[in-house]
Amino acid sequence: MFAQHFPVLPIVLPLIGAPVCMLLARSQLAWLFATLISGFSFFISIVLLLTTLDQGVLSYALGGWEPPWGIEMRVDVANALVLSVVTGLSTLVLVYAKQSIDKEIDRNQHTLFYTAHLLCLAGLSGILSTGDAFNLFVFLEISSLATYTLVSLASDRRALTAAFRYLVMGTIGATFILIGVGMMYMKTGTLNMLDLAARIAEYDSNRTLNTGLAFILIGVSIKLALFPLHMWLPPAYTHAPSAVSAFLAGTATKVAVYVMVRFIFTIYGAEYVFHEMGMDVILLVLAIVAIFNCSFVATVQSNVKTMLAYSSVAQIGYMILGISLVTSAGLMAGLLHIFNHALMKGALFMAVGAVLFRTGSADIKAYYGLGKRMPLTMAAFTIAGLSIIGVPLTAGFVSKWYLVTAALEQQHWLIAFLILTGSLLAIVYIGRVLEVAYFKEPADPTDTTIKEAPVLMLIPMWILVLANIYFGIDTSLSVSAADAASKWLFQPAADLGAVR
Amino acid sequence: MISSLPFLPPFLPLLLGSIAAIFLRGHLRSVVMLLTPVWGALQLASLEPGIYWTIEFLGYHLEPVRADKLSMMFGYLFHLAAFIAVVYALHLKDTVQHVAGLSYAASAVGAVFAGDLLTLFVFWELLALTSVFLIWARRTDRAYRSGMRYIIIKVLSGVLLLAGATIFVKQTGSARFAEIGLGHDGILNLGTWLIFLAFGIKCAFPFMHNWLTDAYPEATPTGTIFLASFTTKVAVYALARGFPGEELLVWIGVTMACFPIFYAVIENDLRRVLAYSMINQVGFMVVGVGIGTSLALNGAVAHAFNDVIFKGLLMMTMGAVLHMTGRINGSELGGLYKTMPKTTILCIVGAASISAFPLFSGFVSKSMIMSAAVAEGYDIVWLALLFAAAGVFHHAGIKIPYFAFFAHDSGIRTTEPPKNMLTAMAIAALLCIVIGTFPAQTVYALLPWEVDYQPYDVTHVLTQLQLLFFSALAFVWLNLKNLYPPELPSTNLDSDWFYRKLAPGFMVPIYYSITEAMNRLERLSKVGVRRLINSSYDNEKEQPKGYFARLWPIETMVFWVALLLAGILILYYI
Amino acid sequence: MSFIVDYYNYWIVVFLMMAGFYIVISANNLVKKVVGLNIFQTSVFIMYISIGKVSGGSAPILADGITSYSNPLPHVLILTAIVVGVATTAVGLALIVRIKRAYGTVEENEFKDKDALI
């Protein structure tokens, strides 16, 4: 009976869940409830993914008002894929959060944490599923506000300034998107994405639309932390509670990448954005600078969380690189990397969080000799780190492989070379941690309080690690979904070309 | 997707053995470790040639296990080598070395049975990762740093292989690892060249050989045995598979066979002498691969087979000396034959083999390569190889036993090494003699290409004996006249008076200046990297510095937003 | 003249937008940054409402004798945006209060030096 409502459920469930969580008022209950809600959303997302792989697209008219007048939820392979990543990671993080939150956040704020988490999840799902440009802005703001709260919940005072920076940049980014949507509306009189696409295609090139696109792309670039607009991200991920870092690193910026893909490919059309405005060159240059600059900056960080945060910015560079190749293969590599990056960064941040849980520090000095004391955690860190580097038999290799082949397909030898060299920097920064963990003696060998992380933290961490290996070997699911998604995204652009 | 057969992939027994070694202790571990190579070899014997398990990955057909005569031969060789090395390592209590050694052997086996480039790459990297622990197991700071350099170069080789494979696979549409050849069509042949370079690094091509002479002498006595057996031989296998008949290889091989001789003669650390001699022997194999006729290829792989055994034997004797005396420099040793007579004899067998004395194993394979060179009209190559062969006798055949066991009496009194070491050496020595005496029943039976070759005819034997004789004469004469470079307590590369007297006057200075230039480049890049790091990391405050590494205030972030907006808008309007 | 009337609203919007931006960049005080952010957002509201205006139209509430109404859609959007704006402002101000308590200052160049790494 409810199957036809599935497109809206991943948003509505956490949205209803959040106030209920607030009413539950007890930490344990709220945790259990939030995890269940998130798990159920995950289940629905998987069903959606399978359905869309089969049927193409699911449209859902909210309030029964047909699209250009009412708001439409439009789920296709592309957003179902990202949706599964977001809800899946959210569920794992919630399982993980139980103990990590107990230690990091004041007891009477636990319900607030779970409420904010569910709101954030609802916002992210809304951004992904919606087919309406303004509706996207509303959900963007829900997730952003919830995120500021989540970041500032940490006990460190630096989390406050980090959250404030994030708030200023996030608000500017969202407002930029609002401006862009306004300019599109001014020229087309509609807010529905498909309707927008059809009407924008009627214009050849128009200053208002171009300006709107500039605003949107920059706004989204702030949200996805594209170099040089990334500086809100490292402090936010460094000082946020571990569970929050793990969740955000795998989802928030990736959803923004998806938004960028949506605006470029579905609404404006790749032809318009790339060929008429040369946006691909700008994105390509920024992406490559992001990869090198931020990977290098990661190598000189002494705080492992900051290091991973910079590494995230570099990895986003890979995704944007894939998009800016303007081919189906490149886009597919970018989307695939969204999926794989969530797996590896989630695992890495969870491992770092586990170390923080036991040692109370994320500084690299805390990692001396940890290989013996927290073998499972460090093994997880090692495997996920290898995945970031792009070692075969891990998920990271698969996305790097497709990126390189996509670049080679276009005869971009230099880019392919740069992608591979970028991985060398990843070897350096991951290697630094592995070196001290396995080859250095602990600073205080008598300290017996440092032992393996609790089981409830290890389980989600290792699920992600095993997923890294699984999707590094059996790529059929992830690759076929990403492939279908990129073909799907390219298809409307082709249609628009025919209309013109 | 996976059509599995009831069989084990060849690398699995060794891998299982290494995993078992993690958990077992004492005699049980010894038994398991001894049985593992045997089990693996039996498993191999039951393996029919063919392709097993095709896997669909990233849209390409992968063939993780492909058995043919070439890979089978190396498969047997590696199991044999693993067995000898395990025997030699039995007295150790070091889990790291045992586990690393067996898994290292497993990756080598996996690599030679890899039927496609991706699988090859996986094992290629595993070879590097597992072997580096054999160096680190020495647990000295020097070994640690040397291992670091080793792993970096090996990973680089892997990255090059991956890059090359990606391009190659993309161009040809097939991931199969068969003959590649440098002349492949495509832009710049970049893919094939990268693969070639990756193989070259592992093969210790000139200018890429430093890792070998740097790392092998730093490993543990047993670790070096493992190291000497696998990495370069896998590379030779890969070259034989991928680039047979590539003429460039002939010249590279000749260089490899010749230049290490000069270093080997003046080197003091006897294990480093052997490391140089290893490059020299691999040079012979590379020449064989480069010539590319079935005789030459057979010679190359047969020589690889023999080299593992006699070089292993020599390394084991030196390892035994190091193990018993704690010293390995020629200047500190001498007169050991009094207390280590068995080791001395075994060492001489190894020396005879490497010098290609008739009836010893080196002879039957080296002469194949030489004959092939003559048959294909490479006269200069033949002459150079002859010179190299003489050089080998000089440094490995005479110098090693002479300085370690005879020469002036150093006064060191010790005993024979442990029984297991002796046993391992004895097995290897026995094999040297058996192969040298009955080549047709042993090595030749395994050769992948059809060939009819008889090493023991009058010309071959006479040529070789003359060569050896004159070489020995030169050594004696030089020693009597006190012209032979003295075994200095430290390595001194600046003693170039020696080059001018003995070496062909043009080659060494050229090589020398190129090395110098490379060193300078390396120094410069090191300084550059250090400066880059210094400029972006504040050591006093222990925090990053520099514009992009430190955190920007909000105003700067917002400023960049405005700047980017203005930039994009102006770009649009122009 | 009609040229000016046609675009005057948008020019002021751009001016306000940039003014808000400049305040965010130049102000040291976090409260003033928030004020700047608000000015920036309000300019966008004016832009939207200007889009929806129809000359000679009246407020979009059905009444007898009126035939021309202004466009109600931008009004709805901006109602939402205003609420979103005040929500962000509230959280931002709450953060400022906490920052004051933790650092003792709300001037950005002052708390920058108080931590090794903010």
Place this chain on the structure above:
Amino acid sequence: MAELIDLVLLGMLAITALRIIFLKDLFAVVMLFGIYSFLSALIFVNLDAVDVAFTEAAVGAGIATVLMLGTLALTGRKEKANSHTALLPLLVVIVTGAALIYGTLDMPPFGDPENPANQHVAPRYIEESPQEVGLPNMVTSVLASYRAFDTLGETAVVFAAAIGVLSLLGLPKQSQATIESGLKSHLVLRVVAKLIIPLILVFALYVQFHGDYGPGGGFQAGVIAAAAIILYALVFGLPLATQVIQPKLLKILASMGVLIYAATGVAGLFFGGNFLDYNVLASDPVAGQHIGIIVIEFGIGVTVFAAILSIFYGFASQAERANIQ
């Protein structure tokens, strides 16, 4: 005429913004910002956006200003002198502005009924909504029915803001202690306040339920009702106010509002429609729309009231704490 008013008001707005840039006295900045909001509300009225004007006046000029003043009370009212010059940013901002103004010249002219924005989707709202939804106020129709999902999101944003402020500042403890606070000595104020507060509450109820016919609705009503309690707290002190409306109750109310809204949407599912489909709520679609809109407007009102009030409580409790210290 309308154009002339528009010109003048916008000019005043620009001058206000310009003044804010250079002022160092933050109290004056905030007051000017209040004026700025008020001016924009006037502009909105002039541009026929009465609902927006109402909200801007209540939220922008009212609540935002109160919160900013509350913050200033805790953080000090002087901005310190800036040590560095901001010439480069000024240059960049001017260049960006120039580029943007150049971009505007391609826009559809202001006020033209033929503009694409007024052509495609909007006509249906103007022409059909009185029949389809049955409300004279088209803004309410679009807000609560056509784009009800946006509005649900908006309610969630308010809820999220309340969560954020709660987690940052916390709520005041409901205390029986009679701490001397508020404006106890101002007898006139207290009497006037006692008279006005019930009136404000009645007005809030009017706005809540009149939103279907004139400007107004849940947002404005919630803010006004919250303003009444805020006024009470200012005059009689926070402790007394927390006894009237307990902080715990606010948490429940804020959650309940969102739940009421979402539950109305879910009800649509059970009656066989889509999420937020009101047509199915009653046998007659227009009656169904009416029920739906009244219920969700009520939900909005409750959440906004509770959220705004708890945000105020949060700030006020900080001020209280600062006073005690």
